[in-house]
Amino acid sequence: FGICTMMVTLPGLPMLGHGQVEGLAEKYGMEYRRAYWDETPDDYLVERHEREIFPLLHRRYLFAEVENFLLYDFGALEGYVNEDVFAYSNRAGGERALVLYHNRFATARGWVKTSVAYALKTESGDERPLVRKTLGEGLDLHDAPNYFCIFRDHITGLEYIRHSQELWDKGLYVELGAYKCQVFADWREVEDNEWHQYAHLTAYLNGRGVPSIEEALREVFLQPVHYPFKELVNAGAFQWLMDHRLVEPAGELAPDVMADFEGRVQRLVREIRQFAADSSEQGPAPTAVDVADLVQEIRRKLEACLQLPILASRFPLAGVNEYRVAVEFLQAHVDDDPSAWGSLLAWLFTHDLGKVIAEDDYEQQSRSWLDEWLLGKLVAGTLQDMGLDERAAWWAVGLIKILISHRGWHELAAPEEQRAYHILLSWLQDSEVQQFLQVNRYRGVLWFNHESFDQLLKWVLTVAAVEISADPELSPDQVAHEILACYEIAQKLQEAEAASEYQVVELMEASRG
Secondary structure, three states, rough: OOHHHHHHHOOOOOOOOOOOOOOOOOOOOOOOOOOOOOOOOOOHHHHHHHHHHHHHOOOHHOOOOOOEEEEEEEOOOOOOEOEEEEEEEEEOOOEEEEEEOOOOOEEEEEEEEEOOOOOOOOHHHOOEEEEEOOOEOOOOOOOOEEEEEEEEEOOOOOOOEEHHHHHHHHEEEEEEOOOOOOEEEEEEEOOOOOOHHHHHHHHHHOOOOEEHHHHHHHHOHHHHHHHHHHOOOOHHHHHHHHHOOOOOOOOOOOHHHHHHHHHHHHHHHHHHHHHHHHHHHOOOOOOOOOHHHHHHHHHHHHHHHHOHHHHHOOOOOOOOOHHHHHHHHHOOOOOOOOHHHHHHHHHHOOOOOHOOOOOOOOHHHHHHHHEEEEEHHHHHHHHHHOOOHHHHHHHHHHHHHHHOOOHHOOOOOOHHHHHHHHHHHHHHHHHHHHOOOOOOEOOOOOOOHHHHHHHHHHHHHHHHHHHHHHOOOOOHHHHHHHHHHHHHHHHHHHHHHHHOOOOOHHHHHHHOO
């Protein structure tokens, strides 16, 4: 594949032999009427050609000409030129590419700095002096202290950043394993700003590649928020809280655990308040919640989460069997599942953060920070550390966004007999809910997914129970009755689902009662 990569990235016409992509072994001349061997294409080879080789063939205009082609010496760290490494660059218009291939079973480390000497044509044509160019010249880069190069490795998909002046003065440091190849393309130069963000990012990455330089730049910028957030939202902390949840009615929450997490929440809230003030000329709105009050509110909800297993004993409702069923229903899907507890705690530590800015419509601010401040990415990483695969972790992040956006769903003002319908309507008007429920149109009918709908009902009921039981203004009897009222709504929606045959319109009609 390294040799094939060279073939399609060197000037001239690349020619592939019949059967090369498919991995066929029989060789025969043009005089043969047919192949004698019955061979099956190698699917892995075909897929790898499609991934690594074909995209380069689609960009032949970048490699085909010789006007800007340069071949470079590969200077080994020991001081000699490693002839086993091929390194060359080319340009077409504003696009650039640098290709490296190590043609030996060994490891090569060194610098690509200066081109091989080549004859320069003169007007007279008699004298042809030999000249060399630096990598910076070959790639047509700025030789200035405030410019940085961003480029992507075609093979791995990772992006790198280097100081443009360093590429002029020192070249590019490269490490290549046995028969490894790198195609650096999609070069672009950026000028650093007054805060020297690209310089800080270059020093922070120290040569490492990342999926996206722009996202990495945001992460560096967001470190004042990310540090305290990761101190609070991580697999170890979540497992610790899960291990300290109450499972016996006579038990008590460990004071040292609660004090420790209260301190972590306080540090996060203060950093968010300061960061938001620095990022906005207006600063927090007059209606922003006081830091101490917000910390205490989150602590009360954390205590409510950790006491979910003993909810019925904390808030009894004698003689009402449906209340016992309601409590068992909302407890069933968290139980001893670490990933479920991870999702619940991630919701807990993110849904109220918008109150740092303003108490009005804070839910949308909390929700937006999951994307704008990359908090959703940190949550997904935590959930993966707790056992979920990448897809399931991001599915859980999508659910958390919905739970944040629709906080207080049970407080929706509507006639009692129509509450379930209006609540469902408010959910289905949200595109993220539609996506979560996998709403799709088939043969003119809108359908939804049964399992996703059931998961949504369980989670909205669970977070409602947490918020209700954490409300200091409600008596134990009021808490029990409000949780029961929420369960009755969920039950009506379950009955509507059973009658809907998983059709959205039928679900709406059935919920209407």
